[in-house]
Amino acid sequence: MKNIVLKSACAGAILLASYSCDEASSVLDAITEDSEVATGLKSALSVGIDTAATNLSKDGGYLNDAAVKIGMPEEAATAFSAVQALSKNETFSKLLNATNSSIPDENTFIKLFNSAAEDAAPKSVNIFKSAITKMTISDAESILFGADNAATSYLHDNTATQLQSAFHEPVTSSLNSVKVAGVTTTSAWTKFADYNNKLANVISDKTVKAGLTAAQLTGVITSSQYASVQSVQEVNNDLSDYITGKALDGLFTKVADQEYQIRTNVNARVNDVLKKVFGRLDTKKNS
Numbered sequence: 446m447k448n449i450v451l452k453s454a455c456a457g458a459i460l461l462a463s464y465s466c467d468e469a470s471s472v473l474d475a476i477t478e479d480s481e482v483a484t485g486l487k488s489a490l491s492v493g494i495d496t497a498a499t500n501l502s503k504d505g506g507y508l509n510d511a512a513v514k515i516g517m518p519e520e521a522a523t524a525f526s527a528v529q530a531l532s533k534n535e536t537f538s539k540l541l542n543a544t545n546s547s548i549p550d551e552n553t554f555i556k557l558f559n560s561a562a563e564d565a566a567p568k569s570v571n572i573f574k575s576a577i578t579k580m581t582i583s584d585a586e587s588i589l590f591g592a593d594n595a596a597t598s599y600l601h602d603n604t605a606t607q608l609q610s611a612f613h614e615p616v617t618s619s620l621n622s623v624k625v626a627g628v629t630t631t632s633a634w635t636k637f638a639d640y641n642n643k644l645a646n647v648i649s650d651k652t653v654k655a656g657l658t659a660a661q662l663t664g665v666i667t668s669s670q671y672a673s674v675q676s677v678q679e680v681n682n683d684l685s686d687y688i689t690g691k692a693l694d695g696l697f698t699k700v701a702d703q704e705y706q707i708r709t710n711v712n713a714r715v716n717d718v719l720k721k722v723f724g725r726l727d728t729k730k731n732s
Contacts, residue, residue, distance in 0.1 A: 482585040485722025486596045487577050492715060493597070493703030494573045497696050502566040508559035513695030515558040517551065518687050521641065524677040525551055527670035532640045534665055540653055541643040548637045549628065557630040558684075561619040562692040568615035569608075569696055576604040589722065590729065593708055594701040601697050608693055609686075616689040630684060638682045645679045 500506055507513050517525060531537045532548045549557075577600065582588060588595045620630040647653050661671040681687065706713040707723055714720045 479585050481718070482589050482722055483580075483582040485718050486582060486585060486588060487580065488716060488718045489704055489707045489723070490577050490596055490600055490700065491574055492707065492719070493700040494570055494577075494696070496703050497699035498566045498570045498573075501695060501699060502563050504563065505559075506566065507562045507692075507695055508556060510695075513698055514555075515562055515688065515691040515695070516555060518680060518684075520678050521637075521680045524641075524673045525637075527666060527674035528637065528641045528644060528677060530666045530670055531644065531660070531674065532637075534660060537644075537653075537656060537660070540656055541640065541647060543640050543643050548640065549626065549633050553626055553628075554630075554633065554637075556625045557623070557628075557633060558688055558691075560623045560625055561616065561630050561688055562695065564619040564623045565612070565615045565692060566696065569612055569693075572608060572611045573600075573604075573696075573700075576600065576608060580604075589725070593705045595704075597697060597701040597704050600700070605693070605697075609689055612693060613685055613689050616692060617685045620684060620688060630688075634684050635682060638680050641677060642679045642682075644674070645677045648675070648677055 501510075501513065507515060516522070529548045529550065532543075538544065580600070580603065582599070588599055592598070622629065644653075657666075657671060657674065660666045661668060666674070703713070707719060708726060711720075711727070714723055
């Protein structure tokens with residue numbers, strides 16, 4: 446270890462020896478300044494992550510915030526109500542060789558999705574901070590004086606794939622444990638996906654088509670449900686990738702909000718590093 450330090454010191458001395466005293470001093474100042482900027486950016490992201498995870502983990506943290514609320518997967522949204530109505534019909538259940546069971550309504554699913562994300566949110570903090578610790582910001586100056594979400598964007602661009610993988614396990618755990626109306630997200634979604642996918646596979650069958658028409662004529666399903674069920678398509682039985690992606694999107698959104706606050710609001714700079722580094726933004730604006 447001592448040899449490494451000595452070699453580094455020697456290398457630095459040789460480098461600085463090629464400059465005049467004033468030039469060497471400027472180089473050292475620049476290195477120190479860049480280091481402080483990088484430290485400040487990492488600190489800003491750490492503060493943003495702590496705040497975002499804390500707020501999103503509260504009851505309704507995702508559900509009651511339109512900016513991050515998790516809705517139905519796109520492939521299920523259009524035909525969901527029709528599929529749910531058909532699942533209650535014994536005739537159709539027999540046609541599909543499916544268990545006639547009650548599929549929760551859409552509001553219950555939305556609560557399940559968001560409750561699972563809220564439960565997993567605190568578990569993201571260490572994952573995020575590990576990614577931040579490994580960050581090497583060579584262009585710290587441009588990020589500091591960049592867009593209001595430049596640091597968050599840098600974090601997203603360089604860590605999103607790793608974070609998706611690392612956050613997958615805690616999200617899956619939440620999907621299997623958090624309950625709304627007595628059911629977990631996984632068990633409720635499995636009921637819907639199984640029925641939906643069987644319907645998608647036989648939707649062109651003449652007998653099924655005739656049954657659909659009869660269901661509409663007898664009022665079992667509405668005309669709009671009848672129309673939407675024609676577009677039923679297979680959905681993924683496994684929600685973990687979808688909820689993980691949406692939960693991370695929400696976290697990045699809120700980290701960006703916190704970064705903006707730190708950049709623009711002096712009171713949001715909660716430590717000396719943030720005050721010093723981001724104070725340069727105030728100086729530049731006023732110059």
